[in-house]
Structures are given as C-alpha cells and as structure tokens.
Amino acid sequence: xxxxxxxxxxxxxxxxxxxxxxxxxxxxxxxxxxxxxxxxxxxxxxxxxxxxxxxxxxxxxxxxxxxxxxxxxxxxxxxxxxxxxxxx
Numbered sequence: 001x002x003x004x005x006x007x008x009x010x011x012x013x014x015x016x017x018x019x020x021x022x023x024x025x026x027x028x029x030x031x032x033x034x035x036x037x038x039x040x041x042x043x044x045x046x047x048x049x050x051x052x053x054x055x056x057x058x059x060x061x062x063x064x065x066x067x068x069x070x071x072x073x074x075x076x077x078x079x080x081x082x083x084x085x086x087x088x
Contacts, residue, residue: 006042014062
C-alpha cells in the first residue's frame with residue numbers, strides 16, 4: 001500500500017444538497033437520496049478530511065457519519081450502503 005495513495009471516505013449529512021453545492025466538494029462524488037447527501041472520495045491526508053468536515057459544518061449541515069472505506073471501493077462506494085452483520 002502506498003502512503004501517498006490516500007484513503008477513501010464516505011461522509012453522510014442530513015439534507016439533500018443541490019448540484020450547485022457540488023463545486024464546494026468537487027474532489028468528491030456527491031449523491032442525494034431520502035433526505036441525505038452522501039459524499040465519497042479519496043483524501044490524501046487527515047487535514048484534507050478535516051477541511052471537508054469544516055466546510056460541512058460551516059454550511060450548518062448535520063454530520064451523520066464518516067466512514068473509512070476499504071481500498072478499491074471508491075468506484076462503487078456510493079451505489080449501496082455498506083453491509084454489516086449483526087454483532088460484528
């Protein structure tokens with residue numbers, strides 16, 4: 001694994017952001033559904049992640065979750081929620 005490759009994150013906020021907000025998160029894929037917005041993208045380091053979170057906070061959005069995704073999942077990361085078996 002290369003350190004400079006970055007880590008893929010999925011960030012979920014309450015509220016469906018319109019496409020005009022996509023420019024604020026141009027480094028991420030943005031999907032809206034059922035009153036939520038899901039941002040998925042690769043962060044090169046923690047400061048970049050915190051910058052995105054600060055931007056969301058500055059917009060007054062309620063942060064619901066931040067998930068670090070396994071390597072190689074960015075291409076289909078937004079297509080379905082992660083599955084977790086009960087008790088794991």
